[in-house]
Structures are given as C-alpha cells and as structure tokens.
Amino acid sequence: MNESYPKENLARKKVFRRLLSYTKPHKKQLAFAFLILFLATGADLLGPYIAKVFIDDYLTPRHFAWQSLTGLGIIFVLLYIGTALFHYLQIINFQTVALKIIQQLRVDVFNKVQHLGLSFFDKTPGGSLISRITNDTEAIKELFVTVLATLVQSSVMLIGIFIAMFALNVKVASFCLILLPLLFVLMYGYKKLSAVVFRTTREKLSQLNARLNESLQGMTIIQAMRQEKRLRKEFGKTNGEHNHASLKSIKLNSLLLRPAVQVLYVLGLVLVLGFFGVRSFDSVISIGVIYAFVNYLDRFFEPVNSMMQQLTHFQQATVSAERVFGLLDETEMAPTKIGNSASSIQEGKIEFKNVTFSYDGKTDVLKNISFVANPGETVALVGHTGSGKSSIINLLMRFYPIEKGDITIDGTSLKAFSDEELRKNIGLVLQDPFIFAGDVKSNIRLNNRNISDEQIVEAAKFVQADSFIEKLPKTYDEPIGERGSTFSSGQRQLLSFARTMAIDPRILVLDEATANVDTETEEAIQTALAKMREGRTTIAIAHRLSTIQDADQILVLHKGEIVERGTHQELLAFKGLYHKMYLLQQGEVAS
Numbered sequence: 001m002n003e004s005y006p007k008e009n010l011a012r013k014k015v016f017r018r019l020l021s022y023t024k025p026h027k028k029q030l031a032f033a034f035l036i037l038f039l040a041t042g043a044d045l046l047g048p049y050i051a052k053v054f055i056d057d058y059l060t061p062r063h064f065a066w067q068s069l070t071g072l073g074i075i076f077v078l079l080y081i082g083t084a085l086f087h088y089l090q091i092i093n094f095q096t097v098a099l100k101i102i103q104q105l106r107v108d109v110f111n112k113v114q115h116l117g118l119s120f121f122d123k124t125p126g127g128s129l130i131s132r133i134t135n136d137t138e139a140i141k142e143l144f145v146t147v148l149a150t151l152v153q154s155s156v157m158l159i160g161i162f163i164a165m166f167a168l169n170v171k172v173a174s175f176c177l178i179l180l181p182l183l184f185v186l187m188y189g190y191k192k193l194s195a196v197v198f199r200t201t202r203e204k205l206s207q208l209n210a211r212l213n214e215s216l217q218g219m220t221i222i223q224a225m226r227q228e229k230r231l232r233k234e235f236g237k238t239n240g241e242h243n244h245a246s247l248k249s250i251k252l253n254s255l256l257l258r259p260a261v262q263v264l265y266v267l268g269l270v271l272v273l274g275f276f277g278v279r280s281f282d283s284v285i286s287i288g289v290i291y292a293f294v295n296y297l298d299r300f301f302e303p304v305n306s307m308m309q310q311l312t313h314f315q316q317a318t319v320s321a322e323r324v325f326g327l328l329d330e331t332e333m334a335p336t337k338i339g340n341s342a343s344s345i346q347e348g349k350i351e352f353k354n355v356t357f358s359y360d361g362k363t364d365v366l367k368n369i370s371f372v373a374n375p376g377e378t379v380a381l382v383g384h385t386g387s388g389k390s391s392i393i394n395l396l397m398r399f400y401p402i403e404k405g406d407i408t409i410d411g412t413s414l415k416a417f418s419d420e421e422l423r424k425n426i427g428l429v430l431q432d433p434f435i436f437a438g439d440v441k442s443n444i445r446l447n448n449r450n451i452s453d454e455q456i457v458e459a460a461k462f463v464q465a466d467s468f469i470e471k472l473p474k475t476y477d478e479p480i481g482e483r484g485s486t487f488s489s490g491q492r493q494l495l496s497f498a499r500t501m502a503i504d505p506r507i508l509v510l511d512e513a514t515a516n517v518d519t520e521t522e523e524a525i526q527t528a529l530a531k532m533r534e535g536r537t538t539i540a541i542a543h544r545l546s547t548i549q550d551a552d553q554i555l556v557l558h559k560g561e562i563v564e565r566g567t568h569q570e571l572l573a574f575k576g577l578y579h580k581m582y583l584l585q586q587g588e589v590a591s
C-alpha cells in the first residue's frame, strides 16, 4: 500500500499556513466570530470581580445597600446571559465557516483525484483515498470548528486572568507566572509525542478503509472462492493495529492531559494559599481577594485544560492536512494536451512509431511497437495473456504518458490533442463495462447535452439494445442500481455499445468481451460490433480468434513485441504462433 507520500516532510508550519489560507474567503465572518468571542470572554471574566466587590464591599462589612446590591445582582445575571448568548453566536459562526471550508476542501480533493493519472491509482488503494476525502477532511474540520476558537479564546482568557490577578495583587500574580514555563514544557512535550501517535492512527484507519473497500468490491469472488475467513483475519489484523495505535493515543492523553494539568493546578493553589497564609500573620487579607484569586486560578486552568485538549485535535488536523495536501500536491497527473495547437481528428488514421513502454520505469512491457491502422480499417491485437494487448490500448487512450516513440492520429502526435477532442473521437468499449447508478437514458447519454433523446434511441437501435430496453417496465427511464447489477452482462455490454455509438466516434477501441453470454446475446453482440466497426478505424483486442478473421491486419504480440503480422489467411499460411493459437482454439493439438 502506498502510504509513503504524505510522509514527505511537508513542514508543519507550512501545512498550518496553508490550512489558514482556506479562511481567506470567509475573513468577514471569521472576524465577526472572533469579536463575539472576545465579548464572551470579557463577560465571563468580569464574574469573579463582581463577586469580589460583593464580598469585600457588602458581605464582609455587612453593608446591605439594597439598591446597589440589586444593581450588582442584575449586572451579574446579565453578564452570564450575555456570555451564554455570545458563546452561542460564536459557535454558530465558527461552525458555518468550518463547514464551508471543508466543503471546498472536499471538492478540491475530489477534483484533483479525477485528474490523476491511472498510474497513481495502480499504486494507491481506493479505500485509502476515500479515507483522505472523508475522515481526514473531517479531522481538519475540527481545527476550524473548535481548535482555532478555543486557542484564541483560551489565550485571551489567560491574558485576561493575569491582568485581573495583577490588578488584585501584584506579588501573588507574579508568583503564579512561574506556572507558565511549566505549562509550555508540558504542551511542547505533548505535541511532540502525540504527532507520532496520531500519524500512525490515521494511517491505520486509512488501511482499514482500504481493506474494507477491497472486501466490498470483491464480494462476489470472496463468497464464491470462500475467502471470508482469510479476509476476516486480515481485516481483524488491521483493525487490531488501528486499535493498538488508538490505545496508545488514549494512554498519552490520559497521562498528559487532565492529570498533568491537575498537578500544576494544585501547585498553583499551594503557592497562592501559602502566600496568603504567610501574609495573614502580619496583615489583614480580604476574603474577597482570596475568593477572586482562587476563582481566577481555577479559571486559569480551564483554558489550559481546553488548550491541551485542543492540541489533540490540532495534531490530528495537521496530520490529516498533511495527508490531504500530499494528495492535492500529487504530481502524477493524467497525461493531457501538450502545446496549444487546435488539432482535430478527421480521418482516424492511427500510427504507432517505435513505441516502447514501461509501467514502473524498469521493465518494458511494450518493445518497439510500430504499426499503421488506416482510416476505416480494423487492426486486431492477439497474443497470450500478459503479452501487452491492453497496454497498447492504454497508450492509445492516453491513460499513460509515452516516453519512447510516438503515437499519431492523422499524422499529429497524440500529445497534441485536447482531452475533449480525443474522448469525443475515440470510443472505448471495455470487457466489463462500467454502468453508473441512474437510468438507461443517463447511462447512454453520460451527461452529454449534445445527445438528444432521439439519438439515444437511435444508438440503442443501432446496436440492437432497444429490444431488451423496450421490454423494461419504464423502457429508457428504467432505473439502474449501482454498477448495473440488475442487468445481465450481455445487457450491460449492449448498453455500453449504445453509449459509444451515441458519440459516433471516428475511432473504436474494443476490448473483446469474453464473458459467457447465451448464444442469442452473443450473436446480438457480434452483429452490433460488426456494424459499429463499419467505416471506423478499429483497434480490437481479440481473445477468440474466430471474431477477427475479417480484420485488415492482425498483430500477434509476444512478451511486448509484435512477432507476426498479416491477415488471417496470411498468418495461417505462415504457420507460426498465430497458427498455433488458432489450432489450439479449434480444439486441435498443434504438432
């Protein structure tokens, strides 16, 4: 599994700065949220001061001036109502901004993923990508919803508390300053340790998703091949590892969050009470000041505690952001147009010129491939499994970049065509067509607004898919479930033919279906294919040689090289590999 690239050390600060850049479009709303936050904190901090005034000016001297006391009481209640209201408004504002940011981030990641090259997907399990788009962005959301607000609020609160403490008693407040370096050491240590633990937890979660995804995708084969036990074991193992990593982070949190902060709190309390105790021998100490001090000290550790708690989320968010940005910065993009010529495909003449290709940069899976497919001709690719047939198609479809040699269409390099020009002129029909959830019509149209309803029916008729579509209860509006699982493989195949014909491409690329379909459907498929090929340049992978006997040229591939080429008759007469394969398929033993 490729989990290595997010580790590429994107400096933490850079990650954080980049995360913050997402707040730019929401500057105004954030400023408003922060303003409310300050108001809420200010209102909150005034509480103990009013209590002190009440104790020292009214309670201790037993001076019950009802009017002033009522006024004080009203201010006290109003302050608390105000605090509650401000907190509410502040949460709503921060949450809204956070949700908007995450929405944007998810769209950005999804967009990016759609433009990544197939080579990237060869290496990256789908589940791990899902994990990045959902779980990791969710963790980042926490940063905007709570972390930033809490950190700012807590810092303001801490500063406010110190100001209040200094206003009450400079000496005691100076004593309490000793606590600050201790706190910083604690926070720093926690941050360092937790970063490692969180990264492991995230990676394990991502692997868990990858396993889950694989198991769900391959359910048919898992059940058919009785793989349940093995997969359960593997899933259990990854789940166990994730559990182990989570437990580590719980242990770390339980040790360094509340308990360690609690120890510091007690230390502070001892300092303050000790100081007042000693002072009480030679001067009078006001109870109101002690009350306010203890109260402020208590409150001092509230923000410290929340800051420590938020450090957890902060760490999780930065680790997740590293992973998400790692994906956003991925450079393995799908090959696209180079240069700015407005080349278009007219005739559909295809030429491979000395194409050598390797997926991994080490082993060449295609060696010096050269051939020409003239407009309207059919070139068939045959060869044993792994001989390179699909790789030729992958290159012609520009799914992978070509580094050695070139492919031209109508004399222009493949690299010079825009994606749109290429996709609209090359119709790809795969062995196992992908059917989207939706309905019959939407699966043929594929969101191409230029294709009218009439053209859809025409395309379906052309490939003889209309006979089964017409029998569906809602015909062309018949709903289709995910991956078209309610349709037979033959029907899915015909549907994909109709989809290809609807764009009326100049070039057809066929990966011949080997699925077992009944003879009637097989006949329909072959007739449809023959009609589709008429007048179109066709590159077809053929597994059954009987289906391509009429091809203008047959290329026989062996270990990535073209070892024989010619028509069916020529190749039979040559009595080489093709002849051998043909006899084998005829059920005869080649001598």
Ligand SMILES: Nc1ncnc2c1ncn2[C@@H]1O[C@H](COP(=O)(O)OP(=O)(O)OP(=O)(O)O)[C@@H](O)[C@H]1O
Pocket (backbone or CB within 6 Å): 122, 359, 360, 365, 383, 384, 385, 386, 387, 388, 389, 390, 391, 392
């Ligand atoms: N995505 C990939 N990444 C790395 N290697 C690949 C990839 N796809 C194919 N290969 C390798 O390239 C070689 C040619 O594979 P290719 O799929 O082109 O053969 P094929 O003739 O189409 O086989 P089949 O008839 O079984 O589909 C094989 O050795 C295969 O292992």
